[in-house]
Amino acid sequence: MERPLRLVTANPLDQLARTLEALLVVASAPLPVEELTAAADDERERIELALGLLAERYHEGRSGIVLEAVAGGWAFRASREASEACGRLFERPVQRGLSQAALETLAIVAYLGPCTRPEIARIRGVAADSAVAGLVERGLITESGRDDGTGGAVRYRTTPMFERVFGLESLSQLPRLDDLPGDVDDLRERLHAVAEQRSA
Amino acid sequence: MIVRELELDLDAFEGPFDLLLTLVLKEEVDLADVDVAGIVVRFVERLAEREKLDLDACGEFLVLVAALLELKARGLFEDEAAELADLEPEEAAEELARRLAEYRRMKEAAGWLAERLAAEGDRFFRLGPAPLAPALERRLAPQDPEALANVVRLLAAEPPAVSLAHMALRFPPVAQFLERFRALLSRRSRFDFDTEIDGLSRAEQAIAFLALLELRRANQISISQAAPFAPIRVSRVEQESAAVNERTHAWNVRSA
Numbered sequence: 001m002e003r004p005l006r007l008v009t010a011n012p013l014d015q016l017a018r019t020l021e022a023l024l025v026v027a028s029a030p031l032p033v034e035e036l037t038a039a040a041d042d043e044r045e046r047i048e049l050a051l052g053l054l055a056e057r058y059h060e061g062r063s064g065i066v067l068e069a070v071a072g073g074w075a076f077r078a079s080r081e082a083s084e085a086c087g088r089l090f091e092r093p094v095q096r097g098l099s100q101a102a103l104e105t106l107a108i109v110a111y112l113g114p115c116t117r118p119e120i121a122r123i124r125g126v127a128a129d130s131a132v133a134g135l136v137e138r139g140l141i142t143e144s145g146r147d148d149g150t151g152g153a154v155r156y157r158t159t160p161m162f163e164r165v166f167g168l169e170s171l172s173q174l175p176r177l178d179d180l181p182g183d184v185d186d187l188r189e190r191l192h193a194v195a196e197q198r199s200a
Numbered sequence: 201m202i203v204r205e206l207e208l209d210l211d212a213f214e215g216p217f218d219l220l221l222t223l224v225l226k227e228e229v230d231l232a233d234v235d236v237a238g239i240v241v242r243f244v245e246r247l248a249e250r251e252k253l254d255l256d257a258c259g260e261f262l263v264l265v266a267a268l269l270e271l272k273a274r275g276l277f278e279d280e281a282a283e284l285a286d287l288e289p290e291e292a293a294e295e296l297a298r299r300l301a302e303y304r305r306m307k308e309a310a311g312w313l314a315e316r317l318a319a320e321g322d323r324f325f326r327l328g329p330a331p332l333a334p335a336l337e338r339r340l341a342p343q344d345p346e347a348l349a350n351v352v353r354l355l356a357a358e359p360p361a362v363s364l365a366h367m368a369l370r371f372p373p374v375a376q377f378l379e380r381f382r383a384l385l386s387r388r389s390r391f392d393f394d395t396e397i398d399g400l401s402r403a404e405q406a407i408a409f410l411a412l413l414e415l416r417r418a419n420q421i422s423i424s425q426a427a428p429f430a431p432i433r434v435s436r437v438e439q440e441s442a443a444v445n446e447r448t449h450a451w452n453v454r455s456a
Contacts, residue, residue, distance in 0.1 A: 028328035075325060083322030090324060095317055100310065107309035123303050166313060167320040175312055177305050 016042055017050040024054075030073030030164060071163035072170055094138045095165050105131040106140060110162065110174060114144040114155035132156060140165065203260045206246060210238050221264065224271065225290060231272045240265060267296050371403055377411030381434070385421065390435035393423075 011017075019040045024031060033051070037044045051067075051074055058067035058076065066079045078086050098106070105128055108120050120128035135141045140162045146152040163170060204218035212233035213220050220239075223229040243261055247254070271292055384391055393412060397405045412434065415421045424433045 028326050077323055077325035080322045083324055086324035092324075094327070095321070098314075098317065103310035103313050104306055107306050107313055110313075111306070111309055123299070123306055125303065164325065165320070166316050167323060174309070177309065 011053065013046060013050045013053055016040060016046060017053050020047065020050055020054060024067070024074060024076050027075065029160065030071045030075035032073040036074070068167075069169050070167060071160040073160075075164070094140065094161065098138075099131075099134075101126075101131045102134055106135055106158070106162070109135070109141050109156050110158045110171060111177060113141075113157040116147055116153035116155050118153055203243075203257050203264065206239075206243055206261075208239060208242055210235050217264070221268075224268070225293065231268065234268075234272070236265065236268055236272060239268075263300075267293060270296055372407055374407055374411050374414060377408045378414060381411060381415060382420070385434075385436045388436075390433060393432035393434050395431075 020036055023036060023039055031039075033044060033047060036051075037047045040047060055067045055069075057063065058065050060066055060079055061081070064079050064082055065076050067074060067076055101124075104124055105120055108123055109115060112119070112123075117128050117132055120132065132141070136143070136156070138161075139159055141156045142159050144155050144157040146154055158171065162168075168174065204216065204221075206217040208215060208217055208220060212235070213223070213229055217239070220229065220234070224231050224234070243265075247258070274292055381391075381396075384396070393408075397408045400408065412421070412423065412432075415434075416423055419437055421434050422437055424435070425431070
């Protein structure tokens, strides 16, 4: 049976949007669309439309609460303009004071993970134990199985917290390694330049 | 200061640093013979001669010496199962360059993360442990109360009374069997142990066996058994050999 088109004042998704709003405000970590779909007991397509509606409403410059797609899900956060006030009241232990060693270790785990401490040490040239322990404590990386074979080393991967802290929707948002400088040829040249000059 | 022109005077090599590198890469000089520490000392001496620290030279020198050391270490441990062990020196240098490049890329990635962190530093969000999901309702398989009753009935049964019979056991003295066996042997030259003890209780059989051992110790009998668990045959030791055995026994007693 076809229903005649009629003008509606309220968006038919409004009620669903209110439900999602409620779920998101209770959550302490980003909620994937699948979880929202299951909890709201509705169709995925409609959930996505409603999320779009909410994202428009909770937008930077329009609201003190901002809805963002991050770490594989959706989450509320404070607007950037309120960050100073937030900073006076709230500490951020996860991202505060990350050392260069920690950042390098984090980069290796993010790009090459899951990887083991020996692998990290091989690339960095120094033991990675304390850097890895620090990152685990901050919740930026976590154990993810073991290397094959008996006594295999523990492997580490980044957590959703890592993506959230760095504002990434997923790890695929990391820049491609090829786009970063650090040319093999350059180093190879430097290693051989001296010898080549002499033999020429 | 130019690192490649560093003049070296080592046991294995005399000349500028870059020539040494060339010869090593061409495998004309065995790196195992090269005193890398000597190169370092020479470099530090040259550095000390200058008032200003030449960081560029230091960096270049570090890279080159590190490469040399890695090549040397690999050469010294040839049977190492590492994937690098089979590499030619030039391939090893290539591998080293690749590793350095890998590290450099990771350093760049770390730099990118640091920038990102600074840019995203004004994002505040709620942090906390994930709220507990409601516990799933556990569905039990349909149960039969009768089966439970049967099991409980087993538990409710009176346990068997503990036997105290062993506490009342009386053991006959070994001497009783000694006399019996001696009497037997005075009539017959041999007897079958199993036949003799047939019908006795387990404890009595054990005592009888002790008596047998006692007689054997005193060299009054000899014991034989054709096979394990075969009947034990007991025979009297002949008088003459008994005398010899007696002496042996006395000697044994003395030396014991």
